[in-house]
Amino acid sequence: MASAVNCCLSSSCFTLQSKLKSLSLKNNYNSSSSSYALHQNFSAFKTLSFSNNLSHNLFSKGNLSFSTIALKPTRFSVVCEAAPKKADSAAKRARQAEKRRIYNKARKSEVKTRMKKVLEALDGLRKKPDAQAEEIFSIEKLIAEAYSVIDKAVKVGTLHRNTGARRKSRLARRKKAVEIHHGWYTPAPAENAA
Numbered sequence: 001m002a003s004a005v006n007c008c009l010s011s012s013c014f015t016l017q018s019k020l021k022s023l024s025l026k027n028n029y030n031s032s033s034s035s036y037a038l039h040q041n042f043s044a045f046k047t048l049s050f051s052n053n054l055s056h057n058l059f060s061k062g063n064l065s066f067s068t069i070a071l072k073p074t075r076f077s078v079v080c081e082a083a084p085k086k087a088d089s090a091a092k093r094a095r096q097a098e099k100r101r102i103y104n105k106a107r108k109s110e111v112k113t114r115m116k117k118v119l120e121a122l123d124g125l126r127k128k129p130d131a132q133a134e135e136i137f138s139i140e141k142l143i144a145e146a147y148s149v150i151d152k153a154v155k156v157g158t159l160h161r162n163t164g165a166r167r168k169s170r171l172a173r174r175k176k177a178v179e180i181h182h183g184w185y186t187p188a189p190a191e192n193a194a
Helices: 035-043 056-060 088-127 135-156 161-182
Strands: 004-009 012-017 023-027 063-072 075-083
Touching: 088 135, 088 161, 135 161
Parallel strands: none
Antiparallel strands: 004 012, 012 023, 063 075
């Protein structure tokens, strides 16, 4: 990693190489600034050093942030915090999520396809003026296949169980509407519980 992390602090700018090999202070003052101000600027950082037992790998893949703490008007401390690269477990989670997304997309697509086939068959049967009651049996097979696919999607967690129940109910209501339309099914009269 050859890039350096730059952080500006008031009028000085630090450049810290990614593996802590070099630390340099650069003056951002223009040439008209006094030497006294320049001396004061760098005198705050005379004691800036890093411990030799710091892990270089900790900083090699992350980023650093600097902040100053004013202890007295003439003394400053520089706090260096390391934010390492995202952990391998996070990368693994991202890979798993992508796999699940593709898997779930295929399952949802299959559910939609099966439902669409059933609904189109029911619409075609409803528009048919001379439809026979036996024609509903082939559609019932399609409905059974759609129910199976929906139940599997709920079982593996692709669909919420309420979503699965709602989709199955939609198919059953549409089928019943077609049967009522052609007179193959007569709903029982509603009983008033008074």
